[in-house]
Amino acid sequence: MKIKVILTGGTVGSEKVNGVVKNNKDSNIASMWKEKFNSNIDFDVVNLYSILSENIKTENIEMLFAELRKDYSDYKGIIITHGSDTLSYTSAFVSIFCKDYKIPVVLTGADKVLSDPTSNGYSNFTTSVEIIMDNRVGVWTVFDSIFSADTVMEADYFSDKFRTGNSPLTMIKCSKNITFNNKVAIIKMYPFIDFGMINFDDNTKACLLVGYHSGTADENAVDTLLSKCKEKNIPLYLQGLNKESALYDSSNNLQEKGVNLVYNSTPEYAYATLMIKVNS
Known part of the structure; x- marks a missing residue:
């Protein structure tokens, strides 16, 4: 063969x-x-x-x-x-x-x-x-x-x-005829980040925040990003969490404010999943 x-x-x-x-x-x-x-x-x-x-x-x-x-x-x-x-x-x-x-x-x-x-x-x-x-x-x-x-x-x-990285907990289904007309923004956390500089266009349908290794992010800074996302009706996802590890207070607070927590996923896999999701 x-x-x-x-x-x-x-x-x-x-x-x-x-x-x-x-x-x-x-x-x-x-x-x-x-x-x-x-x-x-x-x-x-x-x-x-x-x-x-x-x-x-x-x-x-x-x-x-x-x-x-x-x-x-x-x-x-x-x-x-x-x-x-x-x-x-x-x-x-x-x-x-x-x-x-x-x-x-x-x-x-x-x-x-x-x-x-x-x-x-x-x-x-x-x-x-x-x-x-x-x-x-x-x-x-x-x-x-x-x-x-x-x-x-x-x-x-x-x-x-x-x-x-970890094996993903879930796997999305992908249409065999998918086209990628909508976008996903990826932002990586770093110290002193100012989300005030971030703007989204109308084709951005999700935002993936790549957190620190503990699945955390500066919750006060993320408040600004979350506000911008809500203005555009863009769901915000925080990547980097592990189901086997403790959830930090900052991540828990962000979840309570409306941030979606992504467990057991590499940044690449989380990005691919969201790109397929927003274009399906």
Whole structure:
């Protein structure tokens, strides 16, 4: 049986020119991997789009979903190659969209261009193929390690290592024909934040506040944000809480004022869930 490979660009589909990483729309890791390892695996490759993933738009997610809607009954699995900068976000979206798929779906990429002998691109692709050949049904993210796609968190700035969070308590259903016309704002807490500078346009239908590691936020400052949200009829969500941990007084007070508390969810998964919710 065949393995579908969906190319979307990123470092794994790039080359280095005069010290600068540039996208190469003709790069095809599947064919390069087959030649390198003398494999007879049948890859069905589609070059869906070729971008550096920091430039991803909602249209790209819609294109990916359209490709994933196709009939894969004759396939053993699907590999999606992707840039590492937003890999954890696309992983969250795909984990929701493909949650009922009966074949493995794997997202992967590379830390360096494939011509660099220290790149992890080939080893990541090898692991992705092994997951599919072992029929590990689910949605996975491979980048040095194997992560469940609904728990993977963006890579550390300095080590380039991805992290894993809690498994979500609930999973939203996603329409197979969804389009993303409405927006979700993400705001990250930091000391001395002034929410007076925040304004929402009419297409913003939810606001996700990424709290501190204890699932907390400056409740006095958030009062201003909550007031702005209520003026626009925008629900406000606070991410970062853990069902196994104590609820802090500040978070409890915010909940009593109307803030929705999000438990056991990475920022990426919470964002993907809200984006799907406000566009369904």
